[in-house]
Amino acid sequence: MLDALARFGRHGMAALERFGRAHLLFLQIVAGITSLLPRPGLLVTQTYSVGVRTLVIVTVSGLFVGMVLALQGYYVLSQFAAEDSLGVMVAASLVRELGPVVTALLFAGRAGSALTAEIGLMKATEQLSGLEMMAVDPVRRILTPRFFAGLISMPVLAALFSAIGALGGYFVGVGLLGVDDGAFWSQMQAKIDWNEDVINGVIKSLVFGLVCTWIALFQGYDSVPTSEGVSRATTRTVVHSALAVLVLDFVLTAMMFGE
Amino acid sequence: MSGHSGSAETPIVKIRGLHFAHGSRVIFDGIDIDIPRGRVTAIMGPSGTGKTTLLKLIGGQLRPDAGTIEVDGIDVHRLSRRDLFRLRMRMGMLFQSGALLTDIDVFENVAYPLREHTDLPESMIRVLVLMKLEAVGLRGAHDLMPAELSGGMARRVALARAIALDPMMVMYDEPFTGQDPISMGVLAKLIRRLNDAVQITSVLVSHDVEETSAIADLIYVISGGKVVEQGTPDQLSISTSDQVRQFMRGLPDGPMRFHYEALPLVEELLGSGRKP
Ligand SMILES: Nc1ncnc2c1ncn2[C@@H]1O[C@H](COP(=O)(O)OP(=O)(O)OP(=O)(O)O)[C@@H](O)[C@H]1O
Ligand SMILES: [Mg+2]
Numbered sequence: 215m216l217d218a219l220a221r222f223g224r225h226g227m228a229a230l231e232r233f234g235r236a237h238l239l240f241l242q243i244v245a246g247i248t249s250l251l252p253r254p255g256l257l258v259t260q261t262y263s264v265g266v267r268t269l270v271i272v273t274v275s276g277l278f279v280g281m282v283l284a285l286q287g288y289y290v291l292s293q294f295a296a297e298d299s300l301g302v303m304v305a306a307s308l309v310r311e312l313g314p315v316v317t318a319l320l321f322a323g324r325a326g327s328a329l330t331a332e333i334g335l336m337k338a339t340e341q342l343s344g345l346e347m348m349a350v351d352p353v354r355r356i357l358t359p360r361f362f363a364g365l366i367s368m369p370v371l372a373a374l375f376s377a378i379g380a381l382g383g384y385f386v387g388v389g390l391l392g393v394d395d396g397a398f399w400s401q402m403q404a405k406i407d408w409n410e411d412v413i414n415g416v417i418k419s420l421v422f423g424l425v426c427t428w429i430a431l432f433q434g435y436d437s438v439p440t441s442e443g444v445s446r447a448t449t450r451t452v453v454h455s456a457l458a459v460l461v462l463d464f465v466l467t468a469m470m471f472g473e
Numbered sequence: 474m475s476g477h478s479g480s481a482e483t484p485i486v487k488i489r490g491l492h493f494a495h496g497s498r499v500i501f502d503g504i505d506i507d508i509p510r511g512r513v514t515a516i517m518g519p520s521g522t523g524k525t526t527l528l529k530l531i532g533g534q535l536r537p538d539a540g541t542i543e544v545d546g547i548d549v550h551r552l553s554r555r556d557l558f559r560l561r562m563r564m565g566m567l568f569q570s571g572a573l574l575t576d577i578d579v580f581e582n583v584a585y586p587l588r589e590h591t592d593l594p595e596s597m598i599r600v601l602v603l604m605k606l607e608a609v610g611l612r613g614a615h616d617l618m619p620a621e622l623s624g625g626m627a628r629r630v631a632l633a634r635a636i637a638l639d640p641m642m643v644m645y646d647e648p649f650t651g652q653d654p655i656s657m658g659v660l661a662k663l664i665r666r667l668n669d670a671v672q673i674t675s676v677l678v679s680h681d682v683e684e685t686s687a688i689a690d691l692i693y694v695i696s697g698g699k700v701v702e703q704g705t706p707d708q709l710s711i712s713t714s715d716q717v718r719q720f721m722r723g724l725p726d727g728p729m730r731f732h733y734e735a736l737p738l739v740e741e742l743l744g745s746g747r748k749p
Contacts, residue, residue, distance in 0.1 A: 336575075339570060339572065339575070340568050340570050340572040341572055341573070341574055341575065343529075343534060343568065343572060344566075344568055344572030344573070344574070344631075345574075346532075346534060346561075347532050347534070347561055347564070347566040347568075348561070348585065348586045348589065348634075349558040349559070349561040349562045349586075349589075349590065350585075350586075350589050351554075351558070
């Protein structure tokens with residue numbers, strides 16, 4: 215009994231310590247922006263590898279999610295003879311929820327895991343120590359550009375997801391199910407509010423981008439420098455990111471639309 | 474950039490009463506080492522005694538539990554991060570594994586410290602990098618990626634990178650491992666030449682008794698957390714200490730153990746002992 219308690223305490227302390235380290239690292243990463251500004255090239259390269267390479271999976275997923283939304287929405291709405299509102303329904307679901315959330319989950323799986331593995335392997339192969347000994351701060355040089363690349367990429371990816379999703383909804387709703395073309399777009403235009411829907415969606419995706427990239431970088435930087443350690447860290451990145459995104463989504467939604 | 478602020482007599486690295494443990498495993502149990510300026514000093518000892526750890530302590534990557542390490546008159550572990558980085562610009566370190574950045578090619582790896590710490594024009598960087606690569610015999614490999622190099626080649630590229638900024642001191646962690654006899658000879662001559670021509674202090678960690686004796690001015694032998702002997706190669710070769718004799722001649726039996734601490738083999742195999 216006492217043993218279990220002691221073990222629980224130790225795990226608790228370890229977790230708390232990790233939490234503290236993660237926050238310290240966050241501050242160091244953000245402070246690194248001073249050395250990032252004179253070298254925008256670093257940011258461009260990283261935005262390419264973090265953002266652009268996630269494009270394909272985000273667009274394909276967006277298309278299918280939009281198509282499914284239209285299918286499901288149509289059957290519900292048609293019961294109330296409200297098929298004309300299909301455009302609003304699809305767009306609102308995408309912009310408010312599915313765009314930011316699904317993109318973040320895909321981002322964690324595609325870009326986050328890659329970031330963790332990359333940084334973890336750099337640690338395991340002493341590349342980070344090597345930088346330190348060359349008087350180069352690995353946090354500023356390696357982590358900071360990746361962090362801001364993730365922060366920039368996520369809202370753009372989420373917007374793209376929503377846009378492609380709306381098109382997917384259009385194909386299914388108007389093309390397949392025969393919803394009126396004009397009604398689909400004009401209702402969407404009229405009922406989607408810029409502040410209420412679009413800005414809130416962007417805020418969500420910014421928060422998710424920050425958290426997912428932060429988790430990925432911390433897990434890589436804090437990983438045990440062995441193959442096994444890196445593989446565990448990569449798994450943790452995906453799991454922690456997914457949980458964080460879903461919990462934060464609830465909190466943010468409650469704050470934004472709760473009143 | 475090789476600043477020599479101290480006089481030739483004061484040691485460039487002065488280690489006093491160094492204690493260090495990895496967790497509960499004591500690596501250094503009070504050692505004193507002086508590394509003279511402008512010489513080649515070798516740190517030798519059996520595998521796992523903490524030679525790499527010692528270099529990391531000197532470079533400020535690890536903190537001693539007790540004792541001090543001064544480099545060029547400065548206590549490494551009392552520096553702010555900024556000052557530590559400034560000091561590190563004057564120290565080169567060759568990692569045992571090479572530690573090259575794997576996402577850029579050989580040329581860019583060697584150019585890296587130059588690009589980070591100087592404002593030299595591209596044409597100048599090109600000349601410097603090719604010269605350093607020529608010195609380690611790998612100018613022809615400048616556009617290869619690190620993954621395309623053998624272990625020995627990677628270590629030579631890392632050496633070129635370590636000397637890119639013309640540091641006052643270079644620490645070599647096992648430069649000879651994985652080198653064929655020809656490149657081993659070339660490397661040994663290179664280390665000696667860097668030392669004699671530009672007065673770079675060299676700290677050399679090695680197992681290779683023969684090659685090291687040939688180029689070192691001074692040798693420290695570490696074992697069991699202590700310095701067991703120090704002196705010139707000639708002094709060491711006639712040392713009366715059992716430990717040094719064993720190490721220098723590569724004998725399996727003697728006070729130095731080849732095995733990591735363990736239960737007697739029979740006991741462990743028969744399962745009568747507790748798990749170590
Ligand atoms: N991160 C670490 N955590 C715990 N113990 C470590 C760690 N790194 C090294 N050690 C232990 O410290 C001891 C010294 O390691 P070190 O790498 O300095 O040895 P070495 O003298 O360089 O050996 P080699 O000649 O094989 O390179 C080893 O016995 C190792 O078990
Ligand atoms: Mg070693």
